[in-house]
Amino acid sequence: MIEYDTDPDRAQQLSNAALAMMAELGVAAHPNNYTIFFNYLSGEEPDLKQTINILRSNHREFDELQCRDLFTRFFDTVREREIVSRITDDLRNQLTSVLETVRNAGIDTRAYGEALDHFCEYIGDKDFTNLEQALKTLLGATREIEGVNRILETRLDNTSTEISKLRRDLEDMKREAMTDCLTGIANRKAFDLQLRDCAMQSMETGKPLSLLLIDIDYFKTFNDTHGHQAGDQVIRLMAQTLQQNVKGRDTAARYGGEEFAVILPMTGLGCARQLAEHIRHNVETRTIISRTRHQELGKVTVSIGVSTFEFGEPLARFIERADQALYLAKAKGRNRVATERQITDGNKVIRTLDITAPEPKKQRCA
Incomplete structure (x- = not known):
């Protein structure tokens, strides 16, 4: 849980500053957005502060989609920690209960051992009365230890079932933490982890690795014109289109807001571009129906x-080239595919071939 400054004067100052900043940026004043900007100004979340500073320096708008993405990325983890804490407490209680049962079983086992010792002493005794009493004592101890063992067995079975349930809860939590709640595809966190793993595999195997960065053209205008529900419908449609056009080894992710990404292991630049054209064409031929x-x-x-990934380069540089190519495609009129070969460090076109949008090929490279 985030620890806040308990100074009421500072809290009031931060609150006023957060509301003023939200008004300045045109951000809707609801609790989730307030949480974002209060924590930004408090400095309690350095990664959030850095992200918002980058967005502001790039003159990005803080619309509802952008704010929703920020809240999901930085504050849904609180829920994850609460789930982990609950699961940990449940597991601790289960194990404590089992250990207590085992300890009790240990005490009863020692008592049973004492009964056996007494019985052995009476075996050589010709006094049948004493022997009969010893047998009764041993029988009682035997039944008692059997009962304890049955209790322990039942408790262990119950604990095994509970631990399996807790394990499923952890798996569900992990899956939710890596999934975009609106589209059901991988989120930014999953994208970052998968890209790192794929880059390592690419360097180990020498196989190419390519990346698509995709942006829905004029999405803000569409969203403002038709409403957030229609905008969400377009976001989900985009995710479905990506899922329908990638292979099992590929990863389609919501990169943030109306931006998406596709990680393409074992795919060179030419084949990646071909897939991008296929996706672009698939999207433009669909009609959105409310x-x-x-x-x-x-x-x-x-x-x-x-x-395309260059072995050993920082992943940020790999992503940056795809981002530059994306903005080149938008600068050339949108509804385009552009590759890193068409840009220089200054974002200038060095090759104009293939910048227009031809009909996509039907087959994707193997």
Whole structure:
């Protein structure tokens, strides 16, 4: 849990500053957004502060989608920690209960051992009365230890079942932590981890690795015109389109807001570009129909940037080239695919071939 400054004066100052900043940026004043900007100004979340500073330096708008993405990325982890804490407490209680049962079983076992010792002493005794008493004592001790063992066995079975449930809870939590809640595909956290793993595999195997960065053209205009529900519908449609066009080894992810990414292991630049064209064409041919009003809302298009990993380079540079190619595609009129070969460090076009959008090939490279 985030620890806040308990100074009421400072808290009031931060609160006023957060509301003023939200008003300045045109951010809707609801609790989730307030949480974002209060923590930004407090400095309690350095990664959040750095992210917002980068967005502001790039003149990005803090619309509802952007703010929702920030909240999901930085504050949904609180829920994860609460789940982990609950699971840990449940497991601790289960193990404590089992240990207590085992300790009790240990005490009863010692008592049973004492009964056996007494019985052995009476075996040589010709006094049947004493022997009969010893047998009764041993029988009682035997039944008692059997009962304890049955209790222990039942408790262990119950604990095994509970631990299996806790394990499933952890797996569900991990899956939720790596999944975008709106689209059901990988989120930014999963993208970062998968890209790192794929880059390591690429260097180990010598196989190529490519990346697509995809941005929905004029999404803010569409969202403002038709409403957030229609905007969410487009976001989900984009995710479905990506899932339908990638292979099992590929990873489609929501990169943030209306941006998506596709990680393509064992895929060179040419084949990655071919897939990008196929995705672009697939999107532009679809008509968006409102599920609530049952009317056509028009079409959307996407711009796509493509880059290929250079062994040993920082992943940020790999992503940056795809991002530069994406912005080149948008600068050339949108509804385009551009690759890293069409850019220089100054974002200038050095090759103009393939910048227009031809009909995509039907087959993707193997």
